[in-house]
Amino acid sequence: xxxxxxxxxxxxxxxxxxxxxxxxxxxxxxxxxxxxxxxxxxxxxxxxxxxxxxxxxxxxxxxxxxxxxxxxxxxxxxxxxxxxxxxxxxxxxxxxxxxxxxxxxxxxxxxxxxxxxxxxxxxxxxxxxxxxxxxxxxxxxxxxxxxxxxxxxxxxxxxxxxxxxxxxxxxxxxxxxxxxxxxxxxxxxxxxxxxxxxxxxxxxxxxxxxxxxxxxxxxxxxxxxxxxxxxxxxxxxxxxxxxxxxxxxxxxxxxxxxxxxxxxxxxxxxxxxxxxxxxxxxxxxxxxxxxxxxxxxxxxxxxxxxxxxxxxxxxxxxxxxxxxxxxxxxxxxxxxxxxxxxxxxxxxxxxxxxxxxxxxxxxxxxxxxxxxxxxxxxxxxxxxxxxxxxxxxxxxxxxxxxxxxxxxxxxxxxxxxxxxxxxxxxxxxxxxxxxxxxxxxxxxxxxxxxxxxxxxxxxxxxxxxxxxxxxxxxxxxxxxxxxxxxxxxxx
Numbered sequence: 001x002x003x004x005x006x007x008x009x010x011x012x013x014x015x016x017x018x019x020x021x022x023x024x025x026x027x028x029x030x031x032x033x034x035x036x037x038x039x040x041x042x043x044x045x046x047x048x049x050x051x052x053x054x055x056x057x058x059x060x061x062x063x064x065x066x067x068x069x070x071x072x073x074x075x076x077x078x079x080x081x082x083x084x085x086x087x088x089x090x091x092x093x094x095x096x097x098x099x100x101x102x103x104x105x106x107x108x109x110x111x112x113x114x115x116x117x118x119x120x121x122x123x124x125x126x127x128x129x130x131x132x133x134x135x136x137x138x139x140x141x142x143x144x145x146x147x148x149x150x151x152x153x154x155x156x157x158x159x160x161x162x163x164x165x166x167x168x169x170x171x172x173x174x175x176x177x178x179x180x181x182x183x184x185x186x187x188x189x190x191x192x193x194x195x196x197x198x199x200x201x202x203x204x205x206x207x208x209x210x211x212x213x214x215x216x217x218x219x220x221x222x223x224x225x226x227x228x229x230x231x232x233x234x235x236x237x238x239x240x241x242x243x244x245x246x247x248x249x250x251x252x253x254x255x256x257x258x259x260x261x262x263x264x265x266x267x268x269x270x271x272x273x274x275x276x277x278x279x280x281x282x283x284x285x286x287x288x289x290x291x292x293x294x295x296x297x298x299x300x301x302x303x304x305x306x307x308x309x310x311x312x313x314x315x316x317x318x319x320x321x322x323x324x325x326x327x328x329x330x331x332x333x334x335x336x337x338x339x340x341x342x343x344x345x346x347x348x349x350x351x352x353x354x355x356x357x358x359x360x361x362x363x364x365x366x367x368x369x370x371x372x373x374x375x376x377x378x379x380x381x382x383x384x385x386x387x388x389x390x391x392x393x394x395x396x397x398x399x400x401x402x403x404x405x406x407x408x409x410x411x412x413x414x415x416x417x418x419x420x421x422x423x424x425x426x427x428x429x430x431x432x433x434x435x436x437x438x439x440x441x442x443x444x445x446x447x448x449x450x451x452x453x454x455x456x457x458x459x460x461x462x463x464x465x466x467x468x469x470x471x472x473x474x475x476x477x478x479x480x481x482x483x484x485x486x487x488x489x490x491x
Contacts, residue, residue, distance in 0.1 A: 003052065003055075003056065004048060004052045005380065006051070007069065007144045008048075009049060009052065009335075012015075012048060012049055012325045013049065013334075013399065015022075015039060015045050016042065016045040016049070016382075017155075019038075019041055019042050019045060019295075020042070020126060020128075021041065023035070023038050023039075023042065023128075023489070025303075029222075030209075030214075031121045031122040031123075031124065031206070032119070032120065032121060032122075032210060032216055033213050034063050034122055034128075036097075036098070036417065036472045039128055040128070041125075042044070042128050044345075044415065045052050045442040046126065046127040046128070046149050048366055049127075049128075049229050049335055050127055050337040050338075053335050054337050055074045056113060056136055056334075057326055057329070057330055058194070058326060058327075058330065059348070060354075061322050061323040062159075062193070062318070062321045062347060062349060062350045063346065063347075063349055064319050064323075064349065064353075064365075065131070065306065065307075065309060065311075065316045067333050069306075069307050069309070069349070070345055070346055070349075071108075071345070071391035072343045072346060073184070073346055073369065074164070074221055074344075075165075075167035075168070075343075075345065076167055077292070077325045078167065078251075079167035079462070081166040081167055082105075082106055082107050082110075083106070083166060083483075084103075084104075084106035084107065084115055084164065084166065085103050085104055085106070085110060085318075086100040086102055086103065086117055086469075087100060087101065087103045087448075088100060088101075089101035093253070095245065097392060098118065098119050098130070099116065099117075099118045099220065100116060100117040100118070101114065101115070102114065102115035102116070103346055104167070104353070108136060108174075110162070111171070111178075111425055112138055112174070112178050112450040113137060113139065113174065113177075114135040114136070114137050114139065114141045114224075115134065115135070115136055116135040116136075116220075117132045117133070117134055117135075117163075117164065118133050118216075118217075118220055119131065119132060119133070120132070120133040120187060120206065120214070120217075120319070121203065121205055121206040121207070121210060122213075123190065123199075123203075123340065126335070126338075127337060127338050129198045129338040129339075129340050130340060131189070131203055131206065131207075131340050132162035132163060132184060132187075132188045132340065133163065133187050133188070133207070133210070133247070134162075134163035134184075134185070134186035134187075134188075135176070135183065135184070135185055135186070135220075136164075136174070136183065136186070137183050137224065137225075138177055138178045138181070138182070138183070138229070141183070141227070142179060142181050143170075143225070143226060143227060144297075145181050146162055146181065146230050147181055147182070147183060147227060147228060147229050147230055148180060148181060148182040148228055148230055148233070148235065148260075148269065149182065149183070149230060149231055149233075149234045149235070149336070150182050150183070150184050150187050150234070150235040150236075150237065151175070151181055151184075151186075151187070151211070151234055151235070151236045151246075151249075151390075152173065152184055152185070152186045152237045152238065152242070153186070153187065153236075153237070153238035153241075153242030153243075153244075153245035153246050153462040153484065154238075154239070154241075154247075154315060155168065155238065155239040155241045155242045155243075155268070155459070156168075156191070156241055156244050156344060156348065156351070157195075157240065157241050157242025157268070157272060157350075157351025157352075157361075157365075157402075158191060158192045158200065158241045158244070158268075158272075158348070158351070158365070159191055159192050159193065159347045159348065159350040159351040159354070159364075160191065160242070160243075160259065160342055160344045160345070160346060160348045160350070161191070161341065161342070161344060161345035161349065162185060162188065162341040162342065162343055163186035163187060163188045163341060163348075164243060165288065165343055166464065167344075167346065167461065168239075168344065168393045168440075168459065168462060169177060170239070170265070170461050170462050170464070171185055171462065171463060171464070171465070172346035172464060172466050172472050172476070173406055174343070175466070176476055176479070180379060180483065183227070183229055186209070186231050187204075187207040187466075188203075188340050188341040188370075189203035189245060189307070189340070190277075190339065190340055191340070191341065191342065191347060192350070192354075192361075192364040192365065193287055193323060193324070193327050193350055193364045194327070194336055194337055194338060194339045195338065195339065196354055196364065196365060196366065196367040196368055196370055196372065196413075197366060197370060197372025197373075198252070198368070198372050199368040200244075200245070200372075201248060201252070203334075203340075204245050204248055204252070205252065207313065208249065210257065211432065212256060212257075213230065213233065217257075219355055223244060223358070223415050226470070231256055231352055231412065233258050233259075233260040233470055233483075233486045234257065234258065234259060234260060234261075235247055235259075235260045235261055235263060235479060235483070236257075236259055236261075236263070236390075237262070237263035237264065237265070238264060238265070238267070239265035239266060239267075239459070239461075240265070240266055240267065240298070240402075240403065240458065240459060241268045241272075242306065242376075243264045243265065243266075243267025243268060244268055244269065244374070244375055246262055246264060246265070246266070247262065247264070247269065247375045247379075247412070248375065248378065250386060250390060251375075251378055251382060252261060254386035254387040255342070255387045257389035258346055258387075258388070259388065260390065260394070260474070260479075260482055260483060260486055261373065261390055261391045261392065261395050261478070261479050261482045261483075262390050262391070263394075263407065263475060263479060264276050264285070264392060264393070264394040264409065264410065264412075265395060265461060266392075266395070266396045266397055266403060266408075266409070266458055266459065266461075267375075267394065267396070267401075267403065267409050267412065267456045268401055268403045268408060269374060269375040269376055269403075269407075269408040269411060270374050270375075270376050270407045270408050270411060270413050271358075271361065271362045271365070271374045272354075272355040272361045272362075272403070273303070273355055273358040273359070273361065273362070274352075274355045274356045274401065274404075275356075276301070276302055276303070276304055276313045276356065277299070277301045277302075278301035278313070279302075279306075283301070285381070287299055288301050297310065298442070300312075302314070304316075304352075305346065305365065305485065306349065306352050311356075313356075315353075316353055316357050316454070318359045319353050319357075320353050320354055320356075320357035320360040323350065323353060323354070323355075323360075324342060324360060324363065324364075327364075327367075337471070346369075351433060355402075362474065375412065376407075376411050376412065378413060379412070379415055379416075379419065379484065380415070385419075385420065386420075389424065389432070391432045391433070391478070391482050392411065392424075392432070392433045392434070393434050393435070393436075393438070393474075393478045393479065394412070394433075394434065394463065395407045395409075395435070395436040395437075395438055395471050395472075395475060396408065396409040396410075396435065396437060396438065396439050396459050397438050397453065397456035397458060397460055398438060398439045398456050398458075399455050399456055399457050400457050400458045401457055401458065402457070402458040403458060404446050405437060407461075409435055410435060411453060413426070413433055416433055417433070434474075434478060436471040436474065436475070438456045438460070438471050439454070440452060440453060440454050440456065441453050441456055441460055441461075441464060442464070442465075442468035442469055443463055444463065444465075450468045462478040
């Protein structure tokens with residue numbers, strides 16, 4: 001714990017204000033060109049305040065069910081995937097000192113990749129935080145062939161997640177990259193409730209500017225082994241909240257990007273809102289009670305489960321208000337910490353709390369009067385059509401309780417076909433948009449054999465193999481067909 005006295009906070013804040021004022025007067029327009037030595041000085045003053053505000057004011061409101069449900073080791077232990085440890089690999093210049101390479105035999109290494117973390121931008125906030133780009137380069141990369149790029153946005157309800165969080169990384173995406181000479185680029189973005197939707201969209205914009213225009217990215221690829229990345233055709237993917245970022249990339253940057261395809265996994269495309277059973281349309285208590293017979297964990301109609309713990313609706317509503325009040329209080333004094341990534345389950349409870357106490361999640365997204373829309377409304381409100389219409393492959397769990405397929409993936413497909421009928425046609429012979437409703441999956445059991453599961457919810461694909469799951473095999477075939485067509489056109 002790091003507890004500062006009010007006088008200490010006041011002194012640090014005054015020193016930080018002076019540093020920021022001097023910094024802001026002369027900072028270059030592109031944050032990748034910001035003075036790194038000056039940033040270090042800002043962090044020296046900001047970090048103690050950030051830590052104090054997080055531990056004393058914010059974490060208790062976000063992670064209110066207790067520390068036991070907030071252990072970073074939880075998902076690593078469940079997945080059996082070792083956590084990566086990163087260290088500097090270049091000290092030729094101070095800005096290169098921020099380049100990190102994974103050390104040791106981590107999970108990504110086991111999967112045949114070298115993992116890197118580099119800054120792609122810095123937030124223009126009081127604490128000037130790093131926005132990291134995770135880069136995964138296959139060990140078997142053939143530098144004599146065309147090297148493709150796959151930009152992948154992580155999920156987490158916009159409140160948790162990290163670009164290279166091993167337990168939530170789908171193995172089939174790595175196999176596809178290895179087999180097709182592809183480098184994965186995985187950007188972080190600011191997270192709620194500290195950030196709002198406008199900040200998330202700004203980070204997406206900053207990433208694409210970096211990707212398309214920053215000379216440091218080219219320099220990085222030269223330093224790690226003379227890699228010539230093909231940025232002309234990019235595969236863009238996302239899972240859950242990452243689908244918001246992926247589709248927003250298309251809608252906001254179709255004039256700049258040549259998108260090979262969008263690969264969208266159980267996307268969060270509508271405002272994130274979940275309902276308690278008692279509030280469900282047509283709720284019948286007698287039928288609900290009957291449905292609980294035989295269940296190991298029996299829930300009342302006003303309860304939902306978070307990580308195995310029943311939570312009452314009344315408690316959630318109370319906690320959501322406390323969280324929003326804490327955010328507004330810190331924002332008012334200019335000391336709301338910026339979060340650009342955190343390992344689940346840290347922050348995961350914030351998604352549960354705000355989504356089950358509507359409209360709290362939407363209020364987070366639109367805080368500050370930004371009126372940032374979800375993807376469905378972004379598409380409806382877009383005045384000018386996109387400049388290009390990439391092929392899309394979507395899959396979504398039939399029983400998804402977090403992001404119901406009808407309001408999310410199905411709604412996106414229906415809307416694209418309605419708004420752009422020349423480009424997206426349902427059930428076409430050679431479809432440009434495909435949605436697979438996943439009703440069953442096969443995953444390895446303890447003996448390494450395929451085990452059939454009939455209930456398919458959210459975030460289900462991390463360990464799955466395409467040989468056992470036809471919807472993944474079909475998605476890979478869909479992507480590869482468009483990749484091959486693009487390569488043929490460019491040759």
